Structures are given as structure tokens and as C-alpha cells.
Amino acid sequence: MPFSSPSPMALNKPSPTSSIFKKRSANPVLPASAASYLSALSQADARARTGTAAPSFTSTPALSLSSSATASSEGTVLDPAELENDGLVLPLQPPTSEQVFATLHTEFGHCANDEFRTVSVHPVGTPLAPHVEQDPPYYVLLSTYISYLLLIVLGHVRDFMGKRLTPARYKYLMPHDGYAPLNSDFDSFYTRRLKTRMDECFSQPVTGVAGRTIMLLDRMSPDYNHTQLFTGTRTRALNISSYNYLGFAQGSGGCADAVEESIKRYGVAALGARLEGGASDLLGTAEALVAKFVGMEDALISSMGFATNSTYIPALVNKGCLVISDEFNHASIRFGVRISGAHVRMFKHNDMENLESLLREVVSQGQPKTHRPWKKILVIVEGLYSMEGTMANLPVLLAMKKKYKFYLFVDEAHSIGALGPHGRGIADFFGTNPRGIDVLMGTFTKSFGAAGGYIAGNKTLIDRLRVYGHASPYAETMAPPVITQVVASMASIMGVQGFTDAPKALTDGEYHHPGPAPPSALPGWLHLPPALASGAEGTERLRRLAFNSRYLHTGLKKLGFITYGHAASPIVPLLLFNPGKMNMFHRLMRARALPIVVVVVAYPATPLTTGRVRFCVSAAHTKADVDVVLRACDEIGDVLDLKHGLKKGERWSVEECIRRAGELGRA
Amino acid sequence: MNTTTDTLAPLFQFLDHTLTTAQTTFDKLPGSAVIQRYVKSSHQNDPGRTLLELILIIFAIRTLLQSRTRADRNGSHFIKFTDKEIDELVDEWTPEPLGAPLSPSEESDLAALPIIAGPNGPKPKLLATGKVATNLASFNFTGLAGNEHIKQRAIETLRKYGLGSCGPPGFYGTLDVHMQLESDIADFLGTEAAILYSQGFSTISSVIPAFCKRGDIIVADRAVNFAIQKGIQISRSTIRWFDHNDLGSLEEVLLSIDKERKKRRSPLTRRFIITEGIFQKDGVMVDLPKLIELKYKYKYRLILDETYSFGSVGRTGRGLTELYNVPASKVDMLLGSCATGLASAGGFCAGSRTVVDHQRINGPSFVFSASMPALLAVSASEGINILRSTPSIFETLQDNIRAARAILDRIDCITVPSHSASPIIHIFVRHATPALLSPPSHATPTKTHHSHPTSILSAKDIGREAEYDAEERLLQEVVEEALTHGILVTRAKRLRGQEMVEPRPSIRLALTSALTKKETEKAVNTLKTVLVKVLGRKR
Structure with a gap:
């Protein structure tokens, strides 16, 4: 069993680790010790693999769909060299004859144990526990500030010297030939002097499906990250970074089959804007289905997630209106609000008291200077915040909305599909009626493995947006294959009436939220395989995601890390603080024998001192994958001194976390 | 009188003691002597300066302590209400409907x-x-549209890449097919590099604010399309308009800006001319050679929106630069759409490597948006291949x-x-x-x-x-x-x-x-x- 004996991927604890720690304390210079650590790590890994993995590898796998699908699936890039079993390409535990897995293990992991499932729901009537941001010890904060200070001072010194010694290299930052520089040295200072140092963490090119694993195109930099060269090799890595919450990023399976059919039927492009000859029957069907999915009267679809906010918010508010926006709202919301010409005020992240006092102020004061009453007030929050993993306090917002008569806009870019027992987002999670919210916005990029976004609301409002939204007359409509991916994945989460035995499946052909989709809501040519149409696979995905999210979140907490956000959130930020640790964390994860790719984010995406690594859990991950991540974090956390969340005595060992996974994941 | 002094005596004693302790602690701090000497001598030389510095310090502390999210409550326009009054005002207020019904x-x-x-x-x-x-x-x-070869390639791509990229370009959303399309576009046009956006319409309203900041000068045609208007609005640059497709008027405007700058001796800022190849509003075409001549003469950078001319004019559809036989490298930022001529989706900006790399960090709708689906990128690449070979x-x-x-x-x-x-x-x-x-x-x-x-x-x-x-x-x-x-x-x-x-x-x-x-x-x-x-x- 994977949790009774140490996983073959783990470092062989007793001998090499302790010596490394001694080394580290003796020689605190990071790169040197880290490099030696890395080589020891991979050696230990190789040893462990030959030692313990061998028996499970040689045992005869039962005949099942999985083995055939994994080995000989069409169109999947499988390197023969990759077939060495490290749990990445083939599952460590071969399936038994009862288990039938229809997915590729690289895209959507095989995990049959029903113990590792849970439901994403908030008990109705209980208030959302306030989110406490745990502070690190003072020396961490101090060293973080000193790191930035050092980086800034060094950067300026280098700029000063460089401009005098090698002026040619700074020419593009100086006025030349009567042109002002495109990029002034002051504006680009952060990019040149700080971000460049950690460029290896960003914009990593990949190929293939961004599923459970991802294929990296290896690159190296000969000149301190100024240029990146491809080495020509590829590395498959465990992907805990993509927004693939429900694991619908797949090149095979029912959804991909539906998309293929749609390409044959509809071609690739929509050829124009909604109002100028780009509207199709498929678009109408999809919009109606989205409305049903989120539980609103009507919905419209836009071809790009960012543009959904930036081009439709200006159609909601204009001059004389007030937008009250959470301080951590996404850039697209800010972009849209700025274009709209409405007045904007911010409140502290998720602080409902702050919001209420702000509301009392703005309603009583009216518009600045003139004191005229506001035409309307729109409060914009996100369902799930992409950098924090925190959730909007929907019950309080809805109660406050009754009193202060503002309109509520919830950006569900990350929460739709990822939260709630039926995957219907934040309202589903809190068990409230979505119609209490005025505007629901979301994207298809994340949970649905597609692209673009939607806005849902009442019919009058959506019709108005169809005419007045900036994208409506000018932007291309969503391409038919993308629409089909949305429809197929959404229908498989909902289940189709007649195919599902869910108690909510009523026979009157009507839709009851949050129930299965009536067959008439799908395009006539779309035939989903039974597992999808019955909603069984969709439910499975929701439950796996809910378990994985809670397991990773609570597991990291128990190991002693500082994490942010709600335990049910598939976004799990782990706080690193020091800028130098981000690079190291990324590199150590990437260089493991079973490589893991992570997203590290720092200022300006986060406040200066709270640099972090952000894990995005997926339903495609197996429990064993989360184990791998926990083990890796545990080892690296010791090396980089990251466990500031719990005192030594209160921490759990990683083995204990893994053993008690079921308990942690159900919380 | 005496009694008051007596009762206050412990207080004075306490104050004296605190002061002495503070003094000794301060003296113990390293470098305190230097500060003391500095303050003393500066006060001796210029007592007014001490006052000024004190005020500055108080102001700095006040600014630091001020709430980020609250407007100035002590401003002359702020009216103080009691809680009851606020409740009444809240009850009284009726907002307009969020979306008025259509006419x-x-x-x-x-x-x-x-x-x-x-x-x-x-x-x-x-x-x-x-x-x-x-x-x-x-x-x-x-x-x-409906080209069988493109459909076939799209299906192959679907099987290999799935549909969505599930991430922004910065975080594992850059696929090899995106890089391929970028280099295909750059090759096709003859520029150093190109960058891909996932929606044509959002391209230019993101490119403009990536380069044009407050204080920069934009000279734009009066009939530019809506996306450009929004890009200009969000850039907060100084904007001057010239008559629709009238390059004579453009030159007048450029001259007047030059004069004004010389008169004011203002510092050199970035200057841009923004116009369209074929105008969305009326289909008029700009005289590119003349425009380029003006741009070089007055030292402006040119942002040219070729949404409707890329993939439609020129011998192989490379757009205005091919039609007028002007090297595309002379247009600083050349924008186009893959949704019109290439029958796919998305938009691009082609230009020098500096121009493109700058956008990879500063283009809002590039940085904050998921990259486009792989099969759409491959369709556009195939489209370019077909255009190259089929004049x-x-x-x-x-x-x-x-x-x-x-x-x-x-x-x-x-x-x-x-x-x-x-x-x-x-x-x-x-x-x-x-x-x-x-x-x-x-x-x-x-x-x-x-x-x-x-x-x-x-x-x-x-x-x-x-x-x-x-x-x-x-x-x-x-x-x-x-x-x-x-x-x-x-x-x-x-x-x-x-x-x-x-x-x-x-x-x-x-x-x-x-x-x-x-x-x-x-x-x-x-x-x-x-x-x-x-x-x-x-x-």
C-alpha cells in the first residue's frame, strides 16, 4: 500500500538527508548547498526506485482498459524512455481486473479508492470563518525586506556602472535619435533587475495536454536569463500549476470526441462578431445551457475570459455610478471599471466590516463634490481569489445587499466548476439561490478546459449586454470547437436527464436547479458516452477535486507551512516570503527525480513581503500525486526553512499526513 | 499653591526619570552621537529648518497611517452624519435598474x-x-473557413494538446504551437518577432496602454475604431486628433505639437501615431508610404491596426506593407487579427524584438489572460501556409x-x-x-x-x-x-x-x-x- 511503506519516490530518509542538513548549517550559502543537495536527492531517488518500486513494477498488471489506453493511445506524445515507471506515466499500482479506467494516466490520473473523495460544501447557516493571515517570525520578514533592499541597491549600482562602462547595452533605455525610450529605465527597473533573476520560473514553454502531467520543453540560459535557449530535450513533470480544476484538459475522452465532431460539422472559426453575422445556433444552445448551469435566467458567452470583464463591465456602469471593488480583484475587472468611467472605491480584501462602513459613507455622502445620489452602486467581488485561495463571504454580502441596495457582481473565474457539491460555484457552495446575485461572471478556461467566459443574469440585463457590450459588435464570437468543449464538459457535470438516476431527475422535461440538463438543452448531434451523460464521471471529478484540495491544504498546514485561503479551495498558496527562496523552491521541485512544476508569484502580483508558491489542485491528480507533492514540500521546506506555521512539537510528519489522508481530506 | 506643587512633585520626578533613561538609552545606540551633533549644529545654523523637518516627519507619519481605502474624511466636502441620519439616507436611496430594458x-x-x-x-x-x-x-x-486541410490539422492538434491551454502564457500556458504561430506571423510579415493575443478585439486596447503612459503623446485619426478609442482612454496619454485619413492634417498636428514642445521646452516623451490600415468605420485605406515618411520626419512611432487589411490586401495577403511595398519593419507596432483573414481566432502584434518582449510583461490582456487554444493557433499557422502558396x-x-x-x-x-x-x-x-x-x-x-x-x-x-x-x-x-x-x-x-x-x-x-x-x-x-x-x- 502506498501509505504503509514509504513511497519509492521519496528520499531515503536516514542516511543522506541528515548529512545534507549538517552541511547546510555549516555552509549557509544557498546555491552551493542546494546543488549538492540536488545531486544527492536524485541519487537517493534512483536508489529508492530500484529498491522498492521493482516488485510492484514486475507484478503482472491485470488486463484492463487502462493499460491498453496508456500504452497505445493515438496522438499522445509518449517517449519510449518515459516508460520507465516512476508513477508519472503509468500508475505505480497496476489496476485490478475490476477497475476500468478510461482516461490516460498522464492526463487524468487513475485513482479508484473511494475513500479519497469528499464533497465541496459549506454548512448552511454557519458563518464563514474569518480568514486569518498567519504572520511569519520577525526574522523572516526582516530578511525579506533586506533581500529586496539588497536587490534594489545592487540593481541601481549595476545600472549606474553599466551606463558608464557599456553604454551600448543601455541604449534602448536612453533617448536616442530624437526618440524617447520605449521603456524608461525607471519603469523597467523591477523587470530588469529583479524579475530577470528568476525568469526560469516564468513563461516555461510546454507541449501537449496540460493535464495531470505536462511536457516541458527544456531550456537553459547562457547569459543570466537574458536569452533562453532550447536544449531540445523534454521533461515530463507532475503539473500542479494549470487551472485544470476538473481535469477536463484531455486529448481523449467524451469531450474531445464531441469537439472533433464539431470541427467536422462547424469548422474552426465563427467568422465575425455576434451582431455582425457571427451568431450561430450552437452559440445560442450553449448560452442557454450556461444559464441553466449557473442557475440564472439568461447568459451570454464571450470569446476571451479577460475580455468578458473588460468589455462587459463598461456596459453595466458608467459616469455617475460607483463601483466598490475588493482590493485583490483581478486586473481584468480593474481594466473594465477604468474604461467604464464609473467612480471606483476599494475595500480591504474580504473585510465585510470595512465594506459596510464604506457603503454607509458613500450612500450618505453621494457623489464627490456634488453630493448627488449615485445612479447605482455595483459591488464587485471574486468567488475565489486566484492568489489567495480565499472566498467571497457570500451570505454576508447577500444580507448587506438587502439593506444597502447595491448590485452584486461575482466573478466566478476560479470558483465555477471548482466549488459546490454540484460544481455550480460559490452560491452552490454556500447553498444559496444564485438568483440573489445580480451578475454572475465566469470563465471556461479553468474548470471546463476550454477558453472564454460568460456573464449570466436576468434576461433584460443580458439582452442589454448583448447589444451594449463592447465585444458584441466588434469582437469575434467563440469558435465552435471551444463552444462544444464548454457544452460537453458542462453537460457531463450536470448529467443529462433520462441518463441519470439522480433523485433530482424529474420527468417533466423542465430544468430544476441544480439538476441534470434536459436533453433539449444539448445540440441534437451531440451524443455523450454513458459515463458522461449520466453525470457519474462529473460527480466523480467534483468529489476528487474536493478531496485533493482539502488534503493538500490541510496536509501542508499539518506539516507546519503557512498557507492562505479556505481549505475547500483548489488554489493552495504556500507562503515563501523571501524572494530568493522562490527561485530555489521552483528549481528544487523541478529537479526532483519525479519533477514537479509549480507557479511562484511575487510582488507586484502579491504584497511585497508575501511571495508565495501557488498550487492549483486538479481532479486529475490522484491521492498518490498529492502525496508526492507533500513529500517534496516537506523535504524542501526543511531545506529552505519554510515551516513557520506550527511549532516543532505540533507538526505532523509527512508519513503521518499520508497515513491519515482520508481524515485530512474530509476535514 | 504649595500643595499643588507637592502633589505634582512625583509626576515631575517621574518625567525627569523617564527623560534621563531615554537620554541614556539613546546615547547607548550606535551612531546616536552623530545624529545628536547633526541636529544640534543644524538647529544652530538654521532654526527654521528644524521646524520644517519636524513638520515633514509628522506629515510622513500621518501619510503612512492614513487608510488606503478611505477617502479624505476631513475634506471640505465631507459632511458628518449621525448613524441615524445615515440609516435614513440608506433607506431613502433608490438606485437605477442595473440594466434598463432595451428600446x-x-x-x-x-x-x-x-x-x-x-x-x-x-x-x-x-x-x-x-x-x-x-x-x-x-x-x-x-x-x-471550412477548409478540409485546416479541419484535419485542428483535429490532430486536439488529440495531441486537448482544447484549452488552462493557463496564462507566464504560467505553463505557452505552447510550442503558440511560439510556432508567432514566428510564422513574424516570418510572413518580415518583422523580427510577433506576440499572440487570444482575442483580436482586445489586442490593440492592450497594446496601446503597454507603451503609452501618462505624459506621452498620441496622435490619432478621428475615425479610429472603438478598440483603439478604449486603448487610448486607458493609457491616459495626451491625445491629439487629426482629420480622418487626411495626412495633411496629420502633418499640421505634428508640427503644432513640435512647436508647442519647443516653446515649453518640455522633456522628450514617447510619441505615437495611431491609425488603421483599412478603417473599420468606412473601409478607407491609409497612404502608408506617406505616413511612414511623416513618422520618420517627426520622429514618432507608428501603431498600425491592420485588422481588416492583414489577410485581405497585397499579393499574398500580407496587408498594406505588401501592397505598398514597404518593409514591415518600418511599422513599429503592426497589429492584425487572425479572426478575419486567417479564419481562426485571436490577434497579434508584430514588431521588433524589444517591442514584443515589452508586451510579454506589460500587455494586460496578454499577461492576465489564458493563452489561446492550441487548435486555433495551428489553424492560423496553416492558414498562413495556404496564403503563402496560393496567391x-x-x-x-x-x-x-x-x-x-x-x-x-x-x-x-x-x-x-x-x-x-x-x-x-x-x-x-x-x-x-x-x-x-x-x-x-x-x-x-x-x-x-x-x-x-x-x-x-x-x-x-x-x-x-x-x-x-x-x-x-x-x-x-x-x-x-x-x-x-x-x-x-x-x-x-x-x-x-x-x-x-x-x-x-x-x-x-x-x-x-x-x-x-x-x-x-x-x-x-x-x-x-x-x-x-x-x-x-x-x-
């Missing part, structure tokens, strides 16, 4: 929107009637344009300002005083009008909006009537009330090489009959 005409327009059943292309089937119509509305200049596409397209124009130019109840090579053709209702409406051309600059460069409103536009409603109804009637004859055309849909200048209503045709010359002629002739009938009736 009856808007509603009927929305209901009349043709919806295509099945694949869109040159001859799509309409959902309402089930009949096939000839499509002169959708953007399919090169006829690549006959553009011969057919130009033949069709010529045939359509030959018919349209002879109808006297309409005017067509669009350039004779433009695949988008705008049809305006001819006005009672036709002289005013002739398309502005730089060959005969109209010196009689003087519009102010700080205002987008041109002198000749003023006072026209009143007629627009009637014209719009008339044109909508033409569109609906044409549809009953099996011709799918569309009014140029606008965001009335949100554009900087209300554009005149028009019908916008988009020609395609997927129709033969005969089919195009037949369709345009039918449109002609409808136009003459409907517009003639109203005269």
Missing part, C-alpha cells in the same frame, strides 16, 4: 439578428428560415471586389467611401448635399474645415446625429429585405452612446474569395435592387 427598436434589431445553423461560410443556412443565403456579412476574406486567392478576392464596386458605384442613392481594394465595403445613404460626404482624400485636402486637435469632433461632423436614427431604420429595412432575397448582409453595428463620435450608420459588406465572381455579382445586384427600392421609396 423597442433595439429589441426588434436583436430579434432580427440572423442566426446561422451549422457551419458559417460563403453560403450558410439560416436558423429562422432553414434557407441558404449568400453571405456578404461574415469575415472570411480568404475563404479558409490566386487574392486575385479572386480582388476580382470580386472590383465586380461589387462596379455595381455599387453606379447606384446614386448611396455613397461608398471605401477604398477600391478594400474587402470591407461600407454603404452610406446619400445625403441631400452630397458634396460634404465625398470621402476625405489627402489629394484634395479640405482646408475650409478647421477642427481642433484636442477634440475628436471634426467640424464637419457636428449636427449630424439627429439624422442617424432615421438612416439606421432605413438601412435595417434594407438588411431585412435583402435577407428575404437570400442575401446575408449586416448594418455596421455600433455602440450608440458609447463611441467618442457617433458614426454614421452604414451597411457593411465583407467580400470573400470563396464566392465566384458570378455569385458575387448576382448577390450585389440583388442588394442593388433592394437598395434602390427601399431608399427610393423614402425619398
Whole structure:
């Protein structure tokens, strides 16, 4: 069993680790010790693999769909060299004859144990526990500030010297030939002097499906990250970074089959804007289905997630209106609000008291200077915040909305599909009626493995947006294959009436939220395989995601890390603080024998001192994958001194976390 | 008196003690002597300075302590209310509805929107009637829509990459096929590099604020499209307008800015000229060689929106630079769309490596948005391959344009300002005083009008909006009537009330090489009959 004996991927604890720690304390210079650590790590890994993995590898796998699908699936890039079993390409535990897995293990992991499932729901009537941001010890904060200070001072010194010694290299930052520089040295200072140092963490090119694993195109930099060269090799890595919450990023399976059919039927492009000859029957069907999915009267679809906010918010508010926006709202919301010409005020992240006092102020004061009453007030929050993993306090917002008569806009870019027992987002999670919210916005990029976004609301409002939204007359409509991916994945989460035995499946052909989709809501040519149409696979995905999210979140907490956000959130930020640790964390994860790719984010995406690594859990991950991540974090956390969340005595060992996974994941 | 001193004595003692302790602690601090000496000597030399520095320190502390999210509560406009008063005000306040219902005409327009059943292309089937119509509305200049080879490649890509990329380009969303398309576009145009955005419309409104900041100068055409207007608005740059497609007016504006700068001796800031290749609003084409000459003469950077000219003009569809034989590298930022000529989706900005790399960090809709689906990127790459090897596409397209124009130019109840090579053709209702409406051309600059460069409103536009409603109804009637004859055309849909200048209503045709010359002629002739009938009736 994977949790009774140490996983073959783990470092062989007793001998090499302790010596490394001694080394580290003796020689605190990071790169040197880290490099030696890395080589020891991979050696230990190789040893462990030959030692313990061998028996499970040689045992005869039962005949099942999985083995055939994994080995000989069409169109999947499988390197023969990759077939060495490290749990990445083939599952460590071969399936038994009862288990039938229809997915590729690289895209959507095989995990049959029903113990590792849970439901994403908030008990109705209980208030959302306030989110406490745990502070690190003072020396961490101090060293973080000193790191930035050092980086800034060094950067300026280098700029000063460089401009005098090698002026040619700074020419593009100086006025030349009567042109002002495109990029002034002051504006680009952060990019040149700080971000460049950690460029290896960003914009990593990949190929293939961004599923459970991802294929990296290896690159190296000969000149301190100024240029990146491809080495020509590829590395498959465990992907805990993509927004693939429900694991619908797949090149095979029912959804991909539906998309293929749609390409044959509809071609690739929509050829124009909604109002100028780009509207199709498929678009109408999809919009109606989205409305049903989120539980609103009507919905419209836009071809790009960012543009959904930036081009439709200006159609909601204009001059004389007030937008009250959470301080951590996404850039697209800010972009849209700025274009709209409405007045904007911010409140502290998720602080409902702050919001209420702000509301009392703005309603009583009216518009600045003139004191005229506001035409309307729109409060914009996100369902799930992409950098924090925190959730909007929907019950309080809805109660406050009754009193202060503002309109509520919830950006569900990350929460739709990822939260709630039926995957219907934040309202589903809190068990409230979505119609209490005025505007629901979301994207298809994340949970649905597609692209673009939607806005849902009442019919009058959506019709108005169809005419007045900036994208409506000018932007291309969503391409038919993308629409089909949305429809197929959404229908498989909902289940189709007649195919599902869910108690909510009523026979009157009507839709009851949050129930299965009536067959008439799908395009006539779309035939989903039974597992999808019955909603069984969709439910499975929701439950796996809910378990994985809670397991990773609570597991990291128990190991002693500082994490942010709600335990049910598939976004799990782990706080690193020091800028130098981000690079190291990324590199150590990437260089493991079973490589893991992570997203590290720092200022300006986060406040200066709270640099972090952000894990995005997926339903495609197996429990064993989360184990791998926990083990890796545990080892690296010791090396980089990251466990500031719990005192030594209160921490759990990683083995204990893994053993008690079921308990942690159900919380 | 004595008693008070007695009672206060412990207090004085305490104060004295604290002061001494503070003094000794301060002395113990390293470097305290230096500070003390500095303060003393500075106070001796200039007591006023001590006061000033003290005030500065207090001000700094106050600024630091001030709440980030609260406006100035002590400002002269702030009125203090009691809680009860606030409650009353909250009760009294009634907001406007979030979305007012559409007007009856808007509603009927929305209901009349043709919806295509099945694949869109040159001859799509309409959902309402089930009949096939000839499509002169959708953007399919090169006829690549429905191309079997592209479909096949799209399916292969789907199997290999899945559909969505599930991440922004910065975080594992950059696929090899995106890099391939970027280098294909750069190669095709002849620039150093290119960057891909996932929606054509959002490209330029992101590119402009990536480069143009507060204090920079933008000189733009008065008739630029909505996306450019929004990009300019969000950039907060200083903006000067020149008359629509009038390069004489552009030069005047450039000269006046130069003069002003010299007079004020203001520092050198970034300066940009923003215009379109073929204008979305009327199909007019810009004189690129002259524009480039001006840009070099006055040292401006050129942002050129080729959304409707890329993949439609030039021998192999490379756009204006190919048509005028100008190296694309002379255009600093060349923007185009993969949704029009390449029948895929997304947009791009081509330029030097510096220009492109800058956007990878500073282009809001690049950084904060998921990258485009792999199969759309591959479709666009395949589209470019086909265009490279099949110049006959553009011969057919130009033949069709010529045939359509030959018919349209002879109808006297309409005017067509669009350039004779433009695949988008705008049809305006001819006005009672036709002289005013002739398309502005730089060959005969109209010196009689003087519009102010700080205002987008041109002198000749003023006072026209009143007629627009009637014209719009008339044109909508033409569109609906044409549809009953099996011709799918569309009014140029606008965001009335949100554009900087209300554009005149028009019908916008988009020609395609997927129709033969005969089919195009037949369709345009039918449109002609409808136009003459409907517009003639109203005269």
C-alpha cells in the first residue's frame, strides 16, 4: 500500500538527508548547498526506485482498459524512455481486473479508492470563518525586506556602472535619435533587475495536454536569463500549476470526441462578431445551457475570459455610478471599471466590516463634490481569489445587499466548476439561490478546459449586454470547437436527464436547479458516452477535486507551512516570503527525480513581503500525486526553512499526513 | 499653591526619570552621537529648518497611517452624519435598474439578428428560415473557413494538446504551437518577432496602454475604431486628433505639437501615431508610404491596426506593407487579427524584438489572460501556409471586389467611401448635399474645415446625429429585405452612446474569395435592387 511503506519516490530518509542538513548549517550559502543537495536527492531517488518500486513494477498488471489506453493511445506524445515507471506515466499500482479506467494516466490520473473523495460544501447557516493571515517570525520578514533592499541597491549600482562602462547595452533605455525610450529605465527597473533573476520560473514553454502531467520543453540560459535557449530535450513533470480544476484538459475522452465532431460539422472559426453575422445556433444552445448551469435566467458567452470583464463591465456602469471593488480583484475587472468611467472605491480584501462602513459613507455622502445620489452602486467581488485561495463571504454580502441596495457582481473565474457539491460555484457552495446575485461572471478556461467566459443574469440585463457590450459588435464570437468543449464538459457535470438516476431527475422535461440538463438543452448531434451523460464521471471529478484540495491544504498546514485561503479551495498558496527562496523552491521541485512544476508569484502580483508558491489542485491528480507533492514540500521546506506555521512539537510528519489522508481530506 | 506643587512633585520626578533613561538609552545606540551633533549644529545654523523637518516627519507619519481605502474624511466636502441620519439616507436611496430594458427598436434589431445553423461560410443556412443565403456579412476574406486541410490539422492538434491551454502564457500556458504561430506571423510579415493575443478585439486596447503612459503623446485619426478609442482612454496619454485619413492634417498636428514642445521646452516623451490600415468605420485605406515618411520626419512611432487589411490586401495577403511595398519593419507596432483573414481566432502584434518582449510583461490582456487554444493557433499557422502558396486567392478576392464596386458605384442613392481594394465595403445613404460626404482624400485636402486637435469632433461632423436614427431604420429595412432575397448582409453595428463620435450608420459588406465572381455579382445586384427600392421609396 502506498501509505504503509514509504513511497519509492521519496528520499531515503536516514542516511543522506541528515548529512545534507549538517552541511547546510555549516555552509549557509544557498546555491552551493542546494546543488549538492540536488545531486544527492536524485541519487537517493534512483536508489529508492530500484529498491522498492521493482516488485510492484514486475507484478503482472491485470488486463484492463487502462493499460491498453496508456500504452497505445493515438496522438499522445509518449517517449519510449518515459516508460520507465516512476508513477508519472503509468500508475505505480497496476489496476485490478475490476477497475476500468478510461482516461490516460498522464492526463487524468487513475485513482479508484473511494475513500479519497469528499464533497465541496459549506454548512448552511454557519458563518464563514474569518480568514486569518498567519504572520511569519520577525526574522523572516526582516530578511525579506533586506533581500529586496539588497536587490534594489545592487540593481541601481549595476545600472549606474553599466551606463558608464557599456553604454551600448543601455541604449534602448536612453533617448536616442530624437526618440524617447520605449521603456524608461525607471519603469523597467523591477523587470530588469529583479524579475530577470528568476525568469526560469516564468513563461516555461510546454507541449501537449496540460493535464495531470505536462511536457516541458527544456531550456537553459547562457547569459543570466537574458536569452533562453532550447536544449531540445523534454521533461515530463507532475503539473500542479494549470487551472485544470476538473481535469477536463484531455486529448481523449467524451469531450474531445464531441469537439472533433464539431470541427467536422462547424469548422474552426465563427467568422465575425455576434451582431455582425457571427451568431450561430450552437452559440445560442450553449448560452442557454450556461444559464441553466449557473442557475440564472439568461447568459451570454464571450470569446476571451479577460475580455468578458473588460468589455462587459463598461456596459453595466458608467459616469455617475460607483463601483466598490475588493482590493485583490483581478486586473481584468480593474481594466473594465477604468474604461467604464464609473467612480471606483476599494475595500480591504474580504473585510465585510470595512465594506459596510464604506457603503454607509458613500450612500450618505453621494457623489464627490456634488453630493448627488449615485445612479447605482455595483459591488464587485471574486468567488475565489486566484492568489489567495480565499472566498467571497457570500451570505454576508447577500444580507448587506438587502439593506444597502447595491448590485452584486461575482466573478466566478476560479470558483465555477471548482466549488459546490454540484460544481455550480460559490452560491452552490454556500447553498444559496444564485438568483440573489445580480451578475454572475465566469470563465471556461479553468474548470471546463476550454477558453472564454460568460456573464449570466436576468434576461433584460443580458439582452442589454448583448447589444451594449463592447465585444458584441466588434469582437469575434467563440469558435465552435471551444463552444462544444464548454457544452460537453458542462453537460457531463450536470448529467443529462433520462441518463441519470439522480433523485433530482424529474420527468417533466423542465430544468430544476441544480439538476441534470434536459436533453433539449444539448445540440441534437451531440451524443455523450454513458459515463458522461449520466453525470457519474462529473460527480466523480467534483468529489476528487474536493478531496485533493482539502488534503493538500490541510496536509501542508499539518506539516507546519503557512498557507492562505479556505481549505475547500483548489488554489493552495504556500507562503515563501523571501524572494530568493522562490527561485530555489521552483528549481528544487523541478529537479526532483519525479519533477514537479509549480507557479511562484511575487510582488507586484502579491504584497511585497508575501511571495508565495501557488498550487492549483486538479481532479486529475490522484491521492498518490498529492502525496508526492507533500513529500517534496516537506523535504524542501526543511531545506529552505519554510515551516513557520506550527511549532516543532505540533507538526505532523509527512508519513503521518499520508497515513491519515482520508481524515485530512474530509476535514 | 504649595500643595499643588507637592502633589505634582512625583509626576515631575517621574518625567525627569523617564527623560534621563531615554537620554541614556539613546546615547547607548550606535551612531546616536552623530545624529545628536547633526541636529544640534543644524538647529544652530538654521532654526527654521528644524521646524520644517519636524513638520515633514509628522506629515510622513500621518501619510503612512492614513487608510488606503478611505477617502479624505476631513475634506471640505465631507459632511458628518449621525448613524441615524445615515440609516435614513440608506433607506431613502433608490438606485437605477442595473440594466434598463432595451428600446423597442433595439429589441426588434436583436430579434432580427440572423442566426446561422451549422457551419458559417460563403453560403450558410439560416436558423429562422432553414434557407441558404449568400453571405456578404461574415469575415472570411480568404475563404479558409471550412477548409478540409485546416479541419484535419485542428483535429490532430486536439488529440495531441486537448482544447484549452488552462493557463496564462507566464504560467505553463505557452505552447510550442503558440511560439510556432508567432514566428510564422513574424516570418510572413518580415518583422523580427510577433506576440499572440487570444482575442483580436482586445489586442490593440492592450497594446496601446503597454507603451503609452501618462505624459506621452498620441496622435490619432478621428475615425479610429472603438478598440483603439478604449486603448487610448486607458493609457491616459495626451491625445491629439487629426482629420480622418487626411495626412495633411496629420502633418499640421505634428508640427503644432513640435512647436508647442519647443516653446515649453518640455522633456522628450514617447510619441505615437495611431491609425488603421483599412478603417473599420468606412473601409478607407491609409497612404502608408506617406505616413511612414511623416513618422520618420517627426520622429514618432507608428501603431498600425491592420485588422481588416492583414489577410485581405497585397499579393499574398500580407496587408498594406505588401501592397505598398514597404518593409514591415518600418511599422513599429503592426497589429492584425487572425479572426478575419486567417479564419481562426485571436490577434497579434508584430514588431521588433524589444517591442514584443515589452508586451510579454506589460500587455494586460496578454499577461492576465489564458493563452489561446492550441487548435486555433495551428489553424492560423496553416492558414498562413495556404496564403503563402496560393496567391490566386487574392486575385479572386480582388476580382470580386472590383465586380461589387462596379455595381455599387453606379447606384446614386448611396455613397461608398471605401477604398477600391478594400474587402470591407461600407454603404452610406446619400445625403441631400452630397458634396460634404465625398470621402476625405489627402489629394484634395479640405482646408475650409478647421477642427481642433484636442477634440475628436471634426467640424464637419457636428449636427449630424439627429439624422442617424432615421438612416439606421432605413438601412435595417434594407438588411431585412435583402435577407428575404437570400442575401446575408449586416448594418455596421455600433455602440450608440458609447463611441467618442457617433458614426454614421452604414451597411457593411465583407467580400470573400470563396464566392465566384458570378455569385458575387448576382448577390450585389440583388442588394442593388433592394437598395434602390427601399431608399427610393423614402425619398
